[in-house]
Amino acid sequence: MFGLQGEKMSLEEAVINDILSRVQKPARYQGNEWNSCLKDHSSVSTKMVFAFPDLYEVGMSNQGLKILYHSVNLHDGLLMERVFAPASDMENHLREHKLPLYALESRKPLSTFDVVGFSLQYELSYTNVLNMLDLAGIPLRSENRSMSCPLVIGGGPCAYNPEPLAPFFDLFILGEAEEILPELLLEVGRLKKVVSSRRDLLLHLSNYEGVYVPSFYQPLYEQGILKAIKKLEPQAPDVVKKRLVTRLDDAPYPVSPVVPYIQAVHDRAVIELFRGCARGCRFCQAGYIFRPVRKRSMGNILKLSESLIKNTGYDEISLSSLSSTDYPSIGELIREMDEILTPGRVKCSLPSLRLDSYAVELAEKLHHGKRSSLTFAPEAATERLRRVIRKNISEEEIFSALKDAVDAGWQGFKLYFMIGLPTETDQDVLAIVNLCRKIRQDLKNRAKSGLMLSVSASTFIPKAHTPFQWEPQLELPLVKDRQEMLRSGFKNLRGTDFSWHDPGASHLEAVFARGDRRLALALERAVRLGCRFDGWSEHFSFQRWHEAFDQANLKMEDYAYRKFDYHDCLPWDHLHCGIEKDIFIEEHLKAIAACQEEENS
Amino acid sequence: MSRIRFTFTREVALAYLSHLDMLRLFLRALRRSGLPLEYSRGYNPHPRFTLALPLPLGVTAGEEIGEVFFSEKVEAGFFIEELTSQLPGGIKLTGAFSVGAEGPYIAALVRAALYRAKLKSISTVHGNARLVKESLEKMLLKEEIIMNRTNKKKKIVSTNVRPFIKEAKMFYEQDKNLELMLELEAGSQGGISPVFFLEQLQKEAPSEIPGVHDWHIHREKIIFVDNPLPAFD
Numbered sequence: 001m002f003g004l005q006g007e008k009m010s011l012e013e014a015v016i017n018d019i020l021s022r023v024q025k026p027a028r029y030q031g032n033e034w035n036s037c038l039k040d041h042s043s044v045s046t047k048m049v050f051a052f053p054d055l056y057e058v059g060m061s062n063q064g065l066k067i068l069y070h071s072v073n074l075h076d077g078l079l080m081e082r083v084f085a086p087a088s089d090m091e092n093h094l095r096e097h098k099l100p101l102y103a104l105e106s107r108k109p110l111s112t113f114d115v116v117g118f119s120l121q122y123e124l125s126y127t128n129v130l131n132m133l134d135l136a137g138i139p140l141r142s143e144n145r146s147m148s149c150p151l152v153i154g155g156g157p158c159a160y161n162p163e164p165l166a167p168f169f170d171l172f173i174l175g176e177a178e179e180i181l182p183e184l185l186l187e188v189g190r191l192k193k194v195v196s197s198r199r200d201l202l203l204h205l206s207n208y209e210g211v212y213v214p215s216f217y218q219p220l221y222e223q224g225i226l227k228a229i230k231k232l233e234p235q236a237p238d239v240v241k242k243r244l245v246t247r248l249d250d251a252p253y254p255v256s257p258v259v260p261y262i263q264a265v266h267d268r269a270v271i272e273l274f275r276g277c278a279r280g281c282r283f284c285q286a287g288y289i290f291r292p293v294r295k296r297s298m299g300n301i302l303k304l305s306e307s308l309i310k311n312t313g314y315d316e317i318s319l320s321s322l323s324s325t326d327y328p329s330i331g332e333l334i335r336e337m338d339e340i341l342t343p344g345r346v347k348c349s350l351p352s353l354r355l356d357s358y359a360v361e362l363a364e365k366l367h368h369g370k371r372s373s374l375t376f377a378p379e380a381a382t383e384r385l386r387r388v389i390r391k392n393i394s395e396e397e398i399f400s401a402l403k404d405a406v407d408a409g410w411q412g413f414k415l416y417f418m419i420g421l422p423t424e425t426d427q428d429v430l431a432i433v434n435l436c437r438k439i440r441q442d443l444k445n446r447a448k449s450g451l452m453l454s455v456s457a458s459t460f461i462p463k464a465h466t467p468f469q470w471e472p473q474l475e476l477p478l479v480k481d482r483q484e485m486l487r488s489g490f491k492n493l494r495g496t497d498f499s500w501h502d503p504g505a506s507h508l509e510a511v512f513a514r515g516d517r518r519l520a521l522a523l524e525r526a527v528r529l530g531c532r533f534d535g536w537s538e539h540f541s542f543q544r545w546h547e548a549f550d551q552a553n554l555k556m557e558d559y560a561y562r563k564f565d566y567h568d569c570l571p572w573d574h575l576h577c578g579i580e581k582d583i584f585i586e587e588h589l590k591a592i593a594a595c596q597e598e599e600n601s
Numbered sequence: 602m603s604r605i606r607f608t609f610t611r612e613v614a615l616a617y618l619s620h621l622d623m624l625r626l627f628l629r630a631l632r633r634s635g636l637p638l639e640y641s642r643g644y645n646p647h648p649r650f651t652l653a654l655p656l657p658l659g660v661t662a663g664e665e666i667g668e669v670f671f672s673e674k675v676e677a678g679f680f681i682e683e684l685t686s687q688l689p690g691g692i693k694l695t696g697a698f699s700v701g702a703e704g705p706y707i708a709a710l711v712r713a714a715l716y717r718a719k720l721k722s723i724s725t726v727h728g729n730a731r732l733v734k735e736s737l738e739k740m741l742l743k744e745e746i747i748m749n750r751t752n753k754k755k756k757i758v759s760t761n762v763r764p765f766i767k768e769a770k771m772f773y774e775q776d777k778n779l780e781l782m783l784e785l786e787a788g789s790q791g792g793i794s795p796v797f798f799l800e801q802l803q804k805e806a807p808s809e810i811p812g813v814h815d816w817h818i819h820r821e822k823i824i825f826v827d828n829p830l831p832a833f834d
Contacts (some may be wrong), residue, residue, distance in 0.1 A: 017613060018721060021659045022814045026617035034629070259629060261615075261622045313687075344632065345640065349661030457629050 012099065016107065027262045029090060031082075031104035034259040035311065037069070039079040041112075042106040045189030048072060048080045048115040049103045049150075053128035054535070056084040060258070061266035063320065064119055064156060064177075071178040078185050081105040081113075082258075084126040086135070087541075088532065094135060101135035110136035114188055116150045117181075118169075120158035120308040123512035124505060124535035126165060129154075130527045133168065140524065142170050147198060151188060159212070160242075160289055161464035161572040164512050164519035166214035170202060174210045174575060175242030175289075176275075178251055182552040184208060201564035206236045207495060210243030213376035217519055217574060226516055226557075229574045241576045242289070248296040255307040259314070266581045268316035268349070271301055273333075277322035281379070282390045282591055283421065285463040286322055298333055306340050316347045317344060323357040324350050334365055345466045352377075356397050360404040373412030373454070374405055380421060381431035387594040388423050390587075395435075399442065406443050412452045413439075419482045420460040422476030423595040429482045432457065433489030436496055444495070457486055459506035463513050465577040467587035470564040472512040475557075479503045504542035505534060511559040516571040519559070522552040602639055603674045606707060606796070606829055607681070607697040611662040615691030620655035627652070627667060630687040636680065639670035651786045653707045654714060654787055654823050655797055664822040666829060668707040675699075698830045711788035713767060713824040718781040718816040725811040730773045735770055736805035737781070746801055748793070765793040779817075784824070795820075 020026035041047055050068060052059030059065060072080040081103035086094060094101065100109035110116050116138065118129050130140055138152065139145050145152075154162060155173040162172050173180060184205065195201045199482070206213045216236040220228045231238060245251045253272070260267075276293035277286065305317055319333070327333060337348050348366050353359040355376045363374060378398060380386045386393060402413065417432050436453055444451045459479055462471045474482075483500050490498035512519060526548035533539040547555055564570060566585055618626065628648055628668050631638060640646040649670035655664055677697040720726065726733055739794050740746070746763040765786035772780045786792045803810045 014721075019812070020617050026624060026658070027619075030615075030617050032614050032689060032691060034626075261618050261626055263621075263625075310633065310635075313632035315628075315632065345646070 013107065015097055015099065016102070019097065019099075023089045023093060023322065024087060025056075025262060027260075028084065029086065029104070031107070033261060034313075035256045036082075036258045037073045037079070038081075038107055039073070040078070041106065043076075044079045045077045046079075046115065046185040046192075047113045048078070048117055048185055049110055050080055050082050051110070051116055051118045051129075051132055052082070052084050053118060053125040054085050055087060056119075056260070057262065057264050059084045059119070060260045060264040062119060062120075062121065063270055063272065066254040066257040066270070067178050067252070068117075068181055069258065070256070071252040072182050072185065074252060075182050075186070077189070078182060078316060081108075083110060083132070085125075085132055086531070091131070091135065091532075093499060100137050101132060111138055111150060114192065115185060116152050118154045118156075119151070120154045120156040120162065120165070121536060123158060123164075123509045124540075125533075126523055127527050127531045127534055129165065129534060130168060130523060131532055134527070141167050143167070144500065145170070145198065147196075151201070157289060160285070160577055161574060162212075162214070162525060163219070163517050163571045164279045164515040166517045167520045169214060170198070171205060172212045172214070173243065173345070174212055174240055174577075176245045177210075177243060178207060179245055180210055180243050184211070192353065196397050203233060203235055206233070209241055212240040212575060214517075216344060219517075219571065226569050226571060227558060228569055229571075230409065231574075239574050239576050242578050244578065245275070245294070246333060248272070248294050249300045253304055255304055256311040257308075259312050266318070267314075268318050269305075269312050269314040270318050270320045271297065271305050271308060273301060273319055273321045273324055275321070275331075278326060279323055280390055280587075282388075282467040282587055283379075283418070283460060283463075285466050288465050288579055290322065295328065298329060298336065302336055303342060309341070309344060309346055310429070315345065316349060317341065318349050318351050320351055323352055325352075325354045325356075325362055330362060331365075334362060338365075355393055355401050357401050357404045360401050360408065363405070364408045370419045373414055373452075374388065374410050375414040375416070376401070377416035378435075379396060379416065379418050380424075380428060381417060381435040382428050384595065385421060385428045387597075388591045389421055390591070390594075398435075399439070402439060402443060403446065406446045406451070409448075410468050411447045411449060412454070414454045414456065417457045418460045419457050419486070420479055422460075422468055422471045422591065424460075424474070426482070426485065429485050430489065432486060436490070437493055440493070440495055451495055454499070455490065455496055456499045457483065458501045459503060460471075461506060461510045461513055464570070464572045465579070467584045467585075467591060469514065469570065469584065470566065470568075470588065472561040472563045473507065475561060476503055476507050479506070501538050502540060504545075505537070505540050507556060507560050508534065508542070510546055511556045514562065514571070515559050518552075518554060522554050525549075525551045602702040603671045603679050604668065605671070605675060605677060605697050605699055606666060606668045607684075608695045608830070609662075609665050609667065610693045610695060611656065611660075611665065612691045612693075613661055615689065616659050616661050619658050620652070621667060622658065624650070626689070626692070631669065631685060633687045634683040636675060636683055638674045639672045639729050645711045651706060651708055653825075653829075655709050656820060657794055657818070660716075660795070660818045660820055662820040665820070666707060666823055670702060696830070700829070707829055709789060710825045710827055710829050711823055712826045713784055713786045713788075713792070715821040715824060716781075716783040716785060716819060717819045718795060718799060719819070720779045720781065720811060721815055721817050723776060723779060725815045726779060727809065728776070729809060730771075730775075730779055731753060732806060732809055733779065733802075733811075734771050734773070736810055737769060738803060740805055741766065746793075748797060760791065762791075762793040762797070765791060766798065769798075787823070818831055 069080050072078050083103050133140050151170045153171050154169050155177050161173040191201050202213045205211050216233040218230045276290040278293050379391045419526040462468045490496050529544045531544050638648040651668050653666040681694050681697045745761045748760050748762045749757050752758050758773050767784040770782045799813045
């Protein structure tokens with residue numbers, strides 16, 4: 001009857017339960033969710049823990065986690081558990097009790113697994129990666145790990161330029177891992193019995209396409225400038241190519257994802273319509289690294305959706321992709337979805353809308369009666385700048401889409417813009433305010449009870465493997481000036497709500513997005529100085545980061561403002577995203593031409 | 602339309618869920634079960650399902666009660682079978698009873714709840730269990746125990762919660778076990794939570810009485826105005 005008495009519990013388990021009663025949102029660390037998978041550790045050849053370097057609520061919304069958890073646990077000989085970055089209260093309790101970071105399912109320490117795999121979604125989570133390794137008692141630097149230490153691996157978008165993290169990882173997987181990962185894990189299990197050193201283990205694994213072992217490559221600098229990347233092991237590939245799933249219909253899909261008890265950021269079922277994006281916006285890394293576009297068949301989508309709803313009990317399913325309204329027969333798909341979803345009263349939603357009338361028409365079909373707000377991303381407010389970034393949409397189209405949406409009953413719109421885009425001038429920035437003013441003037445009388453615009457401006461961050469990878473980020477003082485221009489512009493505009501990103505955090509993100517191995521030292525120092533959760537404004541401290549860079553004798557500006565030439569060696573030149581450099585150069589030249597065209601006319 | 606009331610337990614493995622998390626857990630389990638849920642009318646229909654009394658985070662329970670409406674007749678035995686197969690470890694269905702669809706909701710019948718608070722480690726009283734007992738007696742002698750809460754309009758509302766403490770007894774086994782048995786009023790007419798009770802107890806001797814987190818709280822059962830489960834009659 002009496003909870004604790006009836007169950008046998010190890011001392012550690014009792015301590016964990018006691019800690020859980022003292023922290024915020026203890027369910028983050030509790031596990032035992034529906035569809036979570038607990039296997040006997042002695043029954044498998046390789047044990048992996050998927051580590052997400054952010055809070056549980058964020059990580060549990062990540063589709064990559066769901067896919068890999070499913071594809072690995074499908075195998076009898078393998079197991080995958082999960083761990084997330086503990087919030088500071090939990091971290092303090094763990095450190096105080098000298099308890100190692102544990103995996104949710106078995107509550108076993110991370111160090112008892114064969115592989116710890118980090119999901120690298122954004123640069124500002126890097127300090128959490130290091131802190132999690134530290135909490136797990138795993139040596140931070142790969143060179144200090146013994147044979148009995150887990151293999152520390154990483155994947156996700158940031159693995160396309162993982163150089164700032166290189167010394168901390170044994171290997172990275174480039175590209176889509178759902179097919180290679182189980183194969184690789186089985187191989188790890190087999191090799192661990194026969195090889196005698198970590199180097200030999202990694203040497204074997206580096207033969208797999210998509211596997212990048214950073215310790216096999218050495219960057220060469222001359223007077224502080226990267227000159228070349230030298231391969232140290234003859235067996236390792238010259239250039240690491242990304243892994244790619246060729247047919248989505250044949251790839252494993254997580255139809256029984258873990259259902260969190262506490263509300264995740266995205267608290268719904270997700271069906272992926274297609275991978276990749278055909279649009280080719282020049283600033284967008286996802287648009288390039290996920291190429292080519294691979295479509296899931298409608299029959300497969302419907303079948304998977306039905307299972308998803310049945311297995312999870314969610315009352316909403318999201319039709320996910322980088323640009324879902326581009327699915328070839330999206331109208332028909334939504335009609336068919338409706339038929340299978342209506343009996344269970346399941347709602348269907350589209351996460352990203354293109355700014356055109358057709359997208360509005362689709363959104364109308366999905367929102368049976370209920371009108372919240374619609375989100376659009378024009379990114380830039382002048383046609384010239386939109387041409388530069390290849391966001392090909394005219395002002396006329398924007399207005400006609402918004403008119404249709406207002407007529408259909410929407411009154412709230414979220415509009416996403418970017419500042420600091422290449423070739424941007426003050427006029428382009430002021431145009432954001434003017435565009436919003438015009439939208440309000442034209443539409444406020446059409447809307448029944450007023451029009452509300454939520455405008456958000458992020459700062460452009462040049463990313464590796466995009467046509468803008470050679471471009472510098474706009475200098476910090478100018479970013480602040482332009483944000484101020486917007487703040488004062490929107491102050492006088494009624495019915496608009498303006499928000500912006502922390503300029504310091506965006507600056508730091510730019511530093512790491514195109515960074516090299518020397519940054520590892522700054523990262524280590526930052527963690528030691530207490531930097532965590534840098535993507536969360538309440539935790540981010542630019543000052544502490546400056547201190548870390550000073551200690552490492554590095555300058556953030558050198559990285560964020562670096563303008564590369566086409567012939568310069570880029571830190572990620574040995575990593576291939578599937579698109580040749582020539583194409584990026586061509587696109588970059590087109591962007592510059594698009595800018596000049598306008599000036600000449 | 603039909604209605605089923607059911608009893609369940611909550612163990613340590615799922616103790617750290619909030620009331621909203623519990624509602625979500627049951628709704629998803631019910632949806633997965635495929636049982637014919639009855640939905641509310643109106644703009645944003647939702648399944649007609651409630652739990653009798655919110656269970657505080659961290660508290661385990663021996664006999665909780667929930668209530669769900671179906672659009673057609675569902676046999677209690679079938680209900681148990683179908684829902685049990687969709688519930689995670691840590692929540693166990695212990696009974697289900699068909700009741701008429703007419704009549705008050707289960708939450709309207711709640712009068713009080715019976716709790717046991719047990720010290721996780723006896724060492725936290727430093728061998729001075731008598732002090733706990735004296736403090737408890739002192740606290741019960743008070744005519745007023747004020748609880749301040751912020752209401753929806755962000756105004757602070759003060760309530761005297763002393764009348765809601767029906768009974769509070771201490772059981773002590775030297776160096777082994779210290780438990781409190783509490784009967785606390787609850788429901789729409791007002792009440793006091795075991796967490797608030799233990800906080801007040803600690804205030805009597807802050808440096809010597811264990812804090813809220815040093816207790817393991819278990820709700821033995823909910824007490825109703827009328828017996829909500831006719832099968833027990």
